[in-house]
Amino acid sequence: MGVAGTINDIVILYDGYVYALVSNVGNSATGSDDTFYNFHDCKVYSRGALLKIAGTDYGFEVEDILGWTNSMRTINSVGNPQNAAGSSIGSLEAYIPALKENNQKFYGPRRFVAIKPKELAIADCGANFVLPNKTTGKSGKLFAHNRVVNVNLYNFAIDSIVDLENIKFSNVCLSGNSMYISADYCTDTNVTEE
Template sequence: MTKPRKELWGGVIEFGDLEPGKYTATAEAWNLAENILEGSGSTEITVRAGETTDCNITMILEGQTAYYSKYMILTDYLNTKYIYDYPSCNKSSKSVSFGTSYNTVEDNNGQIYHIEGSNLYKDDDYVLQISNASNLIKNPLYYDSKTNTYWIGLEKSILFYLQNSENSYNTSFNRNLNASKGESFLNFAVQENKVYLIYIEKDDPIANIIYFTKDENVKLTEQKRIQLSTIGVSGKVTDMAVLEDGTVAVLVRSVGVGTETEGFDSMLLNDKDTVYSRGALVLLSSDLSTYKVYGWTDSPRTISAKLNSGSDDPYNGAPGNSQIASITAYIPDYAERNSHFYGPMRIVAIRPKELVIADCGANFVLADYKEHRQGKMFTHNRLMTVNLRNFAIGCKKEFNEDELKFQNLSISGNIAVSTDGDWSNKYVDEK
């Protein structure tokens, strides 16, 4: 491959000496006077012999005009909310009285909007009263950083509010969903003239996305629908956002015992159950025509788990006890634990070059009776990062459950097999 080629300004850049094959083209926009990287982007291309290959690179802004989350609003399973500073990943000195508020969003000035009862607040200041607040959808509040405006979503309509407007102007539109199928809204996201709504049908937990365009009168025109099940993920949608470049980011969470939506809150594990603890970040183009899936575990692992009556063979069962049956678990391989999701819940920070995602689930490891080591379920409450230039996934912070616990993760069963004597309290802490 040829050496990287640098240009002082944008335009058409040509390479005439590339061998056939696959390449990654990366572009960066620099403010040379101040030596500041203002934007970057990359794309994959395939060069074929005797053919000219064109590619356009969309850059992600990295300057002061782009949206920056200054904080991360984290909620533990007791519904207590904490504000963490983005750079340090420690609890912030910023104070907001959340009470029973939910669905917090942050604007570009670091002010936090949240809903409590029928009221919208900015930090601790009252902003406006929400009409028909009892009909709010699951994630009713969304901030559009492009236009510095807020949307509040109701089950039967979407109300549009202008930020800091004393006499809040609003409008609504019909859902155009099929009531006979039990369709309902879960999430939505807005960027300028584009609106994306996520809905489900009764008895079908995997969601669908509708893409609308809106005019100056906030009239919406449906453009396209897509079923997430057709792109190879399953479970339930927990969050969505429109990124600076128009990409639609959707989180899918698949966590449960025998089901992908119930979680691990005091679930009973049986040897015939399938255990799920996985998830995905799905990035779709603004018109929903293309997509990529990141962090998803597609293949299962076989986990030794439940004691049945049977053998005293020390290679297959605990001495004097029984043989170990197995369960099927859709979880990341242990070696993939920091590059895959256990159960993404919420996008807690958006930066021009990074997403931070609250991720919560469990990793199961095999019991090793030949080496006298037990199996164990390891819980994970952590912040994962996704680099928006190369889409690498990493772990920003792993929380001890005494510090922060996004979900209650507990299963009744014999994952950690109890035995006596030399076999007690010995766990497999890695694969």
């Protein structure tokens, strides 16, 4: 399994390993621009990884990868909603952790915010989506995730996560700076993340 995206931060620890944060947030499979421009029937990415890199006689090699979402999941609209231009809002191919996986995966790691012996604290910022539901009248929404992820280096695993309510590490947004995905007959903005 490989990773693709932008290297956001690198640290060398006393254990001899290099640790690198890779983030892939937006519409591109390889970049990270933090804006979702076209979310109708397309691919979206909000994922990242912590790479554990070892020095070798010939350079460096990735020894382990933590928190990467490699598989795609489909996020569907309900009831065939249409946007203001009359286009159908169908589904998204999302390379984003499912809500039930969010304690094992990254949404888009940004920076190392604390370094302790055998523990790293990482600023993680990304998004998840819910598409409009014409049956219930609910709009779609982008849910921004801003959190600090603590990684235990003894077992190279996510140890704990602290969600931050009023702090942003990056301005993840839909084009037009709205957090909602509008559709005809979908005016209820009381949307919950799935």
